[in-house]
Amino acid sequence: MAEQLLKIHQLNKHFGGIVATDNVNLAVEQGLIHAIIGPNGAGKTTLIAQLSGQIKPDSGEIEFGGHSITGYNTARRAREGLARSFQITSVVMPMTLLQNVMLAVQGTSGHSFRFWAPVREDREMAAAAMESLAAVGLDDRADRIAANVSHGEQRQLEVAMALAMKPRMLLLDEPMAGMGKEEGAMMVDILNSLKGDITILLVEHDMDAVFSLADRLSVLVNGHIIATDTVDNIRNNQEVQKAYLGDGHA
Amino acid sequence: MNWLPQTISGRVYTAVLLILAPAPFVFEWINQPFYLDLLSRALILAIAVVSLNLILGFGGMVSLGHAAYIGIGAYSVGIPSYYDYYNGWLHLGLALSISAAFAFVTGAISLRTKGVYFIMITMAFSQMVYFTFLSLEEYGADDGLVIYSRSEFPEWLSMDGSTSLYYWIFGLLLLSLLFVRRLVHARFGRVIVGSKFNEQRMQALGFNTYRYRLVCYMISAMMCSLAGMLLGNFTGFISPDMIGWARSGELIFMVIIGGAGTFFGPLVGTIAFVLLEEFLSLITVYWHLIFGVMLVALVLFGKGGIDGWLSLLDRKRAGNG
Ligand SMILES: Nc1ncnc2c1ncn2[C@@H]1O[C@H](COP(=O)(O)OP(=O)(O)OP(=O)(O)O)[C@@H](O)[C@H]1O
Ligand SMILES: [Mg+2]
Numbered sequence: 001m002a003e004q005l006l007k008i009h010q011l012n013k014h015f016g017g018i019v020a021t022d023n024v025n026l027a028v029e030q031g032l033i034h035a036i037i038g039p040n041g042a043g044k045t046t047l048i049a050q051l052s053g054q055i056k057p058d059s060g061e062i063e064f065g066g067h068s069i070t071g072y073n074t075a076r077r078a079r080e081g082l083a084r085s086f087q088i089t090s091v092v093m094p095m096t097l098l099q100n101v102m103l104a105v106q107g108t109s110g111h112s113f114r115f116w117a118p119v120r121e122d123r124e125m126a127a128a129a130m131e132s133l134a135a136v137g138l139d140d141r142a143d144r145i146a147a148n149v150s151h152g153e154q155r156q157l158e159v160a161m162a163l164a165m166k167p168r169m170l171l172l173d174e175p176m177a178g179m180g181k182e183e184g185a186m187m188v189d190i191l192n193s194l195k196g197d198i199t200i201l202l203v204e205h206d207m208d209a210v211f212s213l214a215d216r217l218s219v220l221v222n223g224h225i226i227a228t229d230t231v232d233n234i235r236n237n238q239e240v241q242k243a244y245l246g247d248g249h250a
Numbered sequence: 251m252n253w254l255p256q257t258i259s260g261r262v263y264t265a266v267l268l269i270l271a272p273a274p275f276v277f278e279w280i281n282q283p284f285y286l287d288l289l290s291r292a293l294i295l296a297i298a299v300v301s302l303n304l305i306l307g308f309g310g311m312v313s314l315g316h317a318a319y320i321g322i323g324a325y326s327v328g329i330p331s332y333y334d335y336y337n338g339w340l341h342l343g344l345a346l347s348i349s350a351a352f353a354f355v356t357g358a359i360s361l362r363t364k365g366v367y368f369i370m371i372t373m374a375f376s377q378m379v380y381f382t383f384l385s386l387e388e389y390g391a392d393d394g395l396v397i398y399s400r401s402e403f404p405e406w407l408s409m410d411g412s413t414s415l416y417y418w419i420f421g422l423l424l425l426s427l428l429f430v431r432r433l434v435h436a437r438f439g440r441v442i443v444g445s446k447f448n449e450q451r452m453q454a455l456g457f458n459t460y461r462y463r464l465v466c467y468m469i470s471a472m473m474c475s476l477a478g479m480l481l482g483n484f485t486g487f488i489s490p491d492m493i494g495w496a497r498s499g500e501l502i503f504m505v506i507i508g509g510a511g512t513f514f515g516p517l518v519g520t521i522a523f524v525l526l527e528e529f530l531s532l533i534t535v536y537w538h539l540i541f542g543v544m545l546v547a548l549v550l551f552g553k554g555g556i557d558g559w560l561s562l563l564d565r566k567r568a569g570n571g
Contacts, residue, residue, distance in 0.1 A: 052454060078456035090451045092444045103444050107456030112437040113465065119440050165455065 002029040005169055005199045006051070006082075011060030013046060013223075020046040021057065022223035028169070028216075033191065033200045035210045038220035044203045045087055047220070048171050051201070052084040053077045065168065079108055081168035085161070085175055087203075089154045091146050097157055098142040101129040104164035132164035137186055152179045159187065169199040176206050188213060211235075258567065259560035263514040266521075270420060274413040286412055292524040293419045294480045299504040299516040300426045301473035306502065307511030308434055309466050310446030311361070314369045314498050315376030319471045321383060321493035322349045323478020328395045328488045338401035338409070341482075345475040352379075353471030357464050373495050383490040394489025401483055409483055419480050423517070426473055431513050433469075442466050503545055509557025518556050 006028040013021035020043040028034045036044055049055040051062060053074035062070050069077055078084075091100050102119060105128045106112055119125065133139045136156040141149060146157060159175050175191075176184045188209050191200065195213075204210050210217070211231055218228040219240050227240050234240055255261050270293070277286040298320055305311040326345035330336070356375040360368055389395045400409040409415045433439045444452045445459040452459050482488050491497075500523070508519020526544070530537035554561070 054450065054454070073458070074453040075456050075458040078454055084454055086451070086454075090448060090454075092447045092451065094447060095444070099440070103440060103452070104455050106437055106440065107452070112441045112457065112462065114437040115433050115439075116436055118432070118435040119437055120435065161451075161455065 005030045005065060007063040009061040011050060012058045013050060014058060019223045024225055026218060026225060028199060028201055030199055031196050032215040033195055033202055033213050034216040035202045035204060035214035036218045036220055037210060042220045043223040044220055045173055048084060048173050048203060051171055052082060078165065083162045083165040083167035084171040085158045085173060087173040087177060089158050091154065091157055093147040094145065096143050096145055097133060097138055098129055100146055100157060101132050101160050101164045102126060104161040105129050108165045129164055132160045135163055135190055136160045152183045155179050156183060167198060171201045173203045174205060176204060176209055258563045259557060262560055266518060274416045286416060288528060290416050290419055290484055292521050293423050294477050294484060296517045296520040297423050297426050298474045298477035299501055299520045300430060301470045302501050303505045303510060303516040304430050305467055305470045306505055309442045309463060311463065311467065312369050313372040314495060315372035316474055316501050317493045317497035318376035318379040319349045319474035320478035320481060321379055322352060323475035324482035324488040324492060325383065327401055327479055327482035328397050329389060331397045332389060332395060336399055336402045338403040341401045341479055345479040346472050349471045349475035350468050353468040357467040361460060361463050376493065376495060376498060380490050380493045383493065392490060394487055397482055397486045415484060422476055506549060507555050509555035512557040515555055515557035522556065
């Protein structure tokens with residue numbers, strides 16, 4: 001069996017009376033695309049936020065690359081190679097696309113207590129950033145201000161920033177949400193091209209995308225993982241169909 | 251003419267610096283020492299305002315306690331002088347190190363909070379400094395302390411005489427402006443500016459935003475203590491009055507008048523503030539009221555301050571041309 005890069009043990013989180021994460025156990029194998037599907041409000045974003053450190057779990061352990069990262073803050077997890085993208089676009093709006101992606105490169109390339117040399121003149125960093133922008137097809141718009149580009153382009157930027165961190169693992173929260181057909185298809189191609197190099201935990205509502213990309217599939221309902229299996233087995237799983245997929249996908 | 255700055259704002263700022271550079275000689279020539287005094291005071295405040303703008307304008311950290319660092323700088327001159335220690339390097343060293351230490355401790359606590367809480371807690375800490383100096387009977391308490399002689403530096407750096415002191419002020423102001431500009435464009439500044447707009451994302455990118463902000467806060471405090479050190483030398487008299495929270499509030503207004511998060515805004519904002527205050531108070535005894543209304547209007551409607559208006563002119567010109 002392949003090495004498990006990410007392991008989640010007995011993770012729990014509730015907001016007041018709402019159980020957002022209910023005893024979640026999950027292992028993600030190195031190099032695979034592992035998708036998480038589930039209805040609205042199932043707790044997918046909450047799970048991602050606990051993995052990347054924005055939300056503290058009530059209890060449970062998270063192991064990444066062989067050691068516990070439960071006590072690490074968000075920044076440290078990112079530097080360990082665990083990068084996330086946001087379902088609701090979260091970029092530095094007044095900066096250009098290039099500046100945004102350069103920040104992502106900067107965050108994972110040494111400390112930033114450098115007070116004198118202009119970032120503008122850092123060719124190496126700009127080149128690395130342009131590479132990520134090109135990967136999502138934004139390289140021709142590098143100097144546009146993030147606030148002024150279309151919603152779909154902001155979604156692409158969101159992914160470009162996560163890619164630019166050169167992570168060991170990507171946590172993608174609905175990367176295709178709000179993208180047009182063409183952009184969505186492009187994103188599927190991008191993720192496919194990363195397969196094997198970067199382990200990906202993918203939350204996505206677009207079932208066609210999920211079925212064409214994922215090696216493993218977990219179904220999250222009411223904060224609980226009711227099944228984890230290969231795509232084909234999940235498709236044929238009665239319980240999953242009842243709970244989530246409905247007749248349309250049977 | 252190619253060597254002219256291309257933008258209107260660039261030209262205005264260049265003109266301001268060109269007017270400021272020979273000011274002592276001009277005022278001497280027209281025999282108006284009072285104006286040199288006024289300008290010296292304005293430029294000292296400008297250093298403090300430039301330092302505040304670094305955290306407030308670029309970093310989004312609205313401190314209502316920055317005058318405390320003016321106080322620390324001023325008392326770093328006053329207290330040693332009281333014991334006949336006039337060495338300027340000692341004064342400078344004390345100002346920088348004490349302000350850094352105080353900013354480290356209070357910043358570490360304040361930066362755990364956001365928004366209004368940050369404003370309140372920075373104000374509370376500065377009031378602590380205020381009441382500390384107020385209670386120091388030995389150093390004059392609320393009567394203040396007279397400084398009989400300026401900080402002593404080697405001959406070529408001497409502060410003696412109003413012209414020498416003016417060039418100390420002008421030099422440190424230029425250094426502050428240059429330093430902030432470099433800082434903001436460097437890796438450090440990108441983190442500070444990014445954290446102002448989206449701290450959550452900056453953390454997700456691997457930046458420990460708290461640490462960067464704390465260091466930025468300390469840098470700003472040290473710059474501000476230089477203004478205090480100069481102010482102590484300039485007035486030759488220091489008192490807790492220069493530290494009260496109302497003073498900190500004025501510094502914020504100067505940032506806003508000039509344009510928060512701009513490089514030259516703080517300088518022109520401060521000069522505008524000091525001149526307005528001076529001339530309104532000559533015209534009418536109700537100047538506080540008029541001044542207050544103008545400030546409120548500016549905060550409500552004057553988005554971007556003076557720098558903002560100048561760039562608006564630039565955009566208009568670009569639109570027509
Ligand atoms: N900060 C919060 N405070 C209170 N309740 C929250 C908070 N965040 C999420 N919740 C609740 O937790 C549950 C899970 O939310 P979450 O956003 O994780 O769902 P999701 O699976 O990502 O949904 P979607 O598919 O709509 O993105 C929901 O009932 C939501 O209302
Ligand atoms: Mg969600």
